[in-house]
Amino acid sequence: MKALVVCGSMRKNGNTNILADEFIKGAKEAGHEAEKVSLRDLTFGDCFGCRACHGNGGICVQKDDIGNVLEKMKSADVIVLASPMYYFTWTGLMKRFLDRTYPLLPILKNKDFYLITLGGVPDKKYMANILSDFSMYVGCFKEFNQVGCRVAGNVIATSALKPGAVRESKALEEAYELGKNI
Template identity: 35%
Template sequence: MSKKILILSGSPREEGNSDVLCEQFKQGAQEAGHKVEKIFINDKKIHACVACYACRGNGTCAFKDDMAEILEKMVQADVIVLASPVYFYSINGQIKILIDRTVARYTEIRNKELYYIITAADTSIPMMQRSIECFRGFADCLGGSQEKGIVYGVGAWNKGEIQKTKAMQEAFEMGRRA
């Protein structure tokens, strides 16, 4: 059965390491017959949440930016892929701002299959768990959602270094199995 897959690439660089893994996931998922859309968050205008709660009751944020469209796609997706480079053992600002802005409609983002992609210069998987816990904290707020897989793109500092790692094949295969 074909699924709607939404990939949210938090990479600050197009064709950066985490973005490359998003493309690999996308290719695998498309090969499996799924409908896939990748959003490169850095190209979008997304204001940081200021906790004004104008969204309470109607789900409409006070800021008129690209987040409303992204939120609708998150609500409609069957599968959501969250991807981020690791900065100081946490997710980066681009993906964190997006997560925070889901407050307007997060209760509608339910029953999703969730995949996580992270990249880092460090090679220690246990150290990467800190970043994954950021994604898991968000997932805990999405009723009925399930973590389905993680790609650890470790050992890649400079742009393009990820292409020499096993994470490339892992991301492709995970997309195929989504």
């Protein structure tokens, strides 16, 4: 299997990157291919909303760093969205990226989607909104009659405010195991 982990945290050595790296470690140790893309390192604009991509076979009119990521998504079997919770959903950086995946709506087939998320809150019940956003995002591919795109799992860490806090969390082991078992 081939996994692509898209990281939407602005903190280079923050909690999201720690869990994303742990997922990748598990995946690689199980013999899978796994790669991380850090959105903070890319240059890209907002989706223009022109919808040209739906009339031209899925090519975005913007020539920036996103084209390469979309190609990686197409060739992956597993797509992991890794983002801290900001105001009970993913970061603006992640949202800006997800909007740019619009060219893939009529194209992406047979992908297992995972979510890695975390926040300062002490209980998983506060993750309901981001879990719903994730499920709705993946559901959009099904709405376009794309087969085999599904929510395959998630890792959630709570009480994770300071960078490194997840090292004390059982989410670290869960991320590793999830990567191992894709």
